[in-house]
Amino acid sequence: MSATPAMLVAGNPAAHAARLRYVLRLGDTSLVLGQRLSEWIGHSPALEEDLGLANLALDLIGQARLLLSYAGELEGKGRDEDALAFLRDAPEFANLALAEQPNGDFGHTIVRQWLIDSWQLQIYEGLQGSSDARLAAIAAKAVKETRYHYRFSSGWLTRLGDGTPESQRRVQRSLEDLWRFTFELFAPDEVDEQVSELGIAPSLSQQALRWSALIDADLAAATLKRPAALPYPWHGKRGVHTEHLGHLLSQLQHLPRTYPGAHW
């Protein structure tokens, strides 16, 4: 019998570290995006969209809880989901830099959401076949929620892109602003390569093709233009963030840091 992925990881500290890092990246991206979306509560252009964004935020924070709890167990240092969410500083966060970008106007939020939803769709669909049973279970749950999110964000992208000249001009500009952050979505580093070799996560290059096709179809429906690739200096996955993350964390972490151990 050949060695199972669990055995490969067990005897291999580098593989174990890669898996932990990979789970943190997914969990932090969901957490940070969920926090960003929750900033809209009470401020959306219409009540229905307020509900929509709040529901997306709730799902994402729920996914973050599952992923960060698992990361805490993998780490084995006694940190739970709360310790990971509230007591780490920005350079320790491994989220995609795209997730931490400020909300901007509603269209800007929709573009960011659609880019990440379409990315998460690929990731979670692929992870359902993971050799890591816990990740596969989390992904099977999350992918169903992500389909709803994608339906919401791609629907709005079409409405705004193929809407008025003003709405089109604004979402096209948001797309140009945010596009450079998509580079890291599918640019594999040694962590991605290692988890892919272990069968924990599918290969990013395969998923990049599917994502790209989906993006092109949606952009065509929304009468928007795909921006050119731009130089990319941020690597959120590696802890190199834009200045926006620190401000977001100061909100997110304010209460537990000011009143350690506070409970409802």
Next chain:
Amino acid sequence: MRPVAQAPAAAGARGGAAEVEQRIWAVLAGVPDPEIPVLSIVDLGIVRYVRRADDGGVHVGLTPTYSGCPATDVIRALVRSALDEAGQREALIEEVLFPPWTSEWLSEAGRAKLRAFGIAPPEDAVASPKHLWAAGAVSCPRCGSRASERVSEFGSTPCKAHYRCLACAEPFDYFKCL
């Protein structure tokens, strides 16, 4: 397909075990969903199993509807106190993530209760990633008309969307397919 929402048959169980399991299923059937109290957690299909382990311990498996459903912690606490009151202090509550909950696990009784409560039960097959306006028709729980429109894909809880009946003009919640 509703594989889990009923008490399992006693076949093959050890003497007494099936009886204990059935008693616990009955206790759980009395625990309401905190956000839709006409439904019990058994109606909702979130009780995945009740079983007696070889060491005699009772295990109850619960699965969340949505990853971020805030009712999950409340449900766990309600189940804990219901089990305690039923003399099952030693019973263990386990979280089950896989297979993920689907609205297809809502029992027939649960669907009828939802309709009577004014919430349209899920109709479509599991949601596909199609666009926002490609929603199927939903019957109004008040007048039964299928002339309804979706107001919002999202509603008062993660599991519901918001609709309006075009025949009787009543707004209503629709229990989403997931």
